[in-house]
Amino acid sequence: MYDVVVVGGGPSGATAAEDLVRSGHSIALLDREGRIKPCGGAIPPRLMQDFHIGEEQLLTKVTTARMISPTGRRVDIPIENGYVGMVDRKDFDPFLRERAVAAGAEYFTGTFVRIDRPEGNPVVIYRDKATQEERELPCKLVIGADGAKSRVGQAEVEGADKVPLVFAYHEIIKAPEATDTYDPMRCDVIYDGAISPDFYGWVFPHGGTTSVGMGSEQSSVNLKEATAALRVASGLDQCETLRKEGAPIPLKPMDRWDNGKDVVLAGDAAGVVAPSSGEGIYYAMVGGRVAATACAATLASGRVKDLKLARKLFMREHKTVFRVLASMQNxxxxxxxxxxxxxxxxxxxxxxxxxxxxxxxxxxxxxxxxxxxxxxxxxxxxxxxxxxxxxx
Structure with a gap:
């Protein structure tokens, strides 16, 4: 029996698994593998400090942000005394998983099916990726870090099906040479209703590649057509397309992250993506860390109420920032x-x-x-x- 089964191997789940292993717990990390989340890939210096991420993980360091208005006005903002680090999730997520496994987590590839409790303790049932057979992972606690529309959350935690979502889509393209409209050291953020009526579009450099995408809460918006229009407007329509990815992104932390007995949510599953900016990697990793802290406390004390520490610790640090960003978006x-x-x-x-x-x-x-x-x-x-x- 494992102390904790972590469902989902993105930044949140991988961080939770590594933290728990390093604190002496037996951990199973279950991940679907092969899925790449659409993401601009921006990470702040604080993430690199707090989670010991070396600069070799960065594709580039962005030093300017350009805001583009609906009428095409441009405001270039220099990033003084710092930078925005850029990563590609196809490489960054596996790096975090491999680090957790190197620390001692046991890794399983497959799809979460359900949680059974034949003798009281949870048993995570998953479908093995290689054999397609159902397998069991018995444990004491479960961390659901399986993203927006979390299967763990919807099965176990009240309110998980009511989190507002932005649907994001991006295309990874081969980066062009620097031009008047494209700068490999600059992030472009496009606030234009023709691209997104309620969110924004982006052009984020990733070294040899570039992420071009947008998001919207409105299901009527054609994300692919909007992204194609953005590429034309940015002079990137002739660049080679390497990947296309889409997924929902939550924009409000849930009111409750645990089921009161043996499950706690983390990262996108708990809704911790910053409003207005849509920034998620840093907050996902913090969410994984506080979920690990809550599980460690629960295992030590035997008190299931200690699972509430995850949300309490996160909101104590970030509640005000989230409120300000939500007000700005509204x-x-x-x-x-x-x-x-x-x-x-x-x-x-x-x-x-x-x-x-x-x-x-x-x-x-x-x-x-x-x-x-x-x-x-x-x-x-x-x-x-x-x-x-x-x-x-």
Whole structure:
């Protein structure tokens, strides 16, 4: 019997498995293998520090972010005193899984089917990838890190089927040479209702390749057609297409992450993707870490209420940031006029500096209260229309 079975081998599940193994627990890591999540691949320096990720995992370091408005206005934001690291999930996820296995986790490939409890303790039933036969993994606790629309969550945790989702799609293309419109050291974020009526499109460099994609909550949006239009608008329509990937992404942490007895959720399964930005890798890995902490506490104490530590620890650190980002998305993503005003606001040097300080450090910056006050006043002026959208 394993102490914990981790279902899902993405950044969240692999992190949870490694943490638990290193704290002396017996762990089974179950993953479907072969699935690559559509993802811009951006990771902040804090992730690399907190989770001991070496620079050899980076495809490139982005030093500028370009915001593009519905009318085509461009605001280039330099990333001062830092960078945005870029990874490709087809390589990054296997690296994390292999690291967990090297630490001592036992790895199984297959698809989660259900959890049985013939004698009280959970038994994870999965379909083996090679034989297609059902197999068993008996354990004391289960971590569901199997992504948005988590099968573990929907079977075990109340509310898991009600998380709002953005449907994301991207194409990995062969990167072109640097041009006036494409910079291999710059992330482009496109706020244009013609590309996405309620989210955004992106062009993110990955060294020799580039991720071009978009997302939307609206099921009526044709993601492939929108991405094709984005490639044309970005001058990337003639580049060779290497991969196409799509998947739902949750944009709100669930109110409850555990079932009150033997299951706790982590990462996308718990809804921990940042609103507004859609950033997920860092928060997924934090989600895996707090799920591992909650399981270790439960195994040590025998108290199932300790599973609640996962959500409690995560929200203590990141609740305010998530609320601010959700408010920004609700305020600015609802129309092209609002998106135009948002890009206009990004001209402000205080907005630029505080945004990327918060991104790199994963904390709201409190050191400059006057800057926050100025931003608050300017934000209100843009939302109420007191400032014209083309004001710089």
């Amino acid at each position: 305020a600015y993503y609802r129309s092209d006029d609002r998106r135009e005003r948002f890009v206009s606001l990004c001209h402000d040097i205080d907005v630029q500096r505080l945004t990327f300080e918060a991104y790199m450090n994963k904390k709201l910056v409190k050191a400059r209260p006057m800057a926050h006050l100025k931003i608050g006043v300017k934000n209100l002026a843009h939302l109420t229309g007191l400032v014209k959208a083309n004001h710089v």
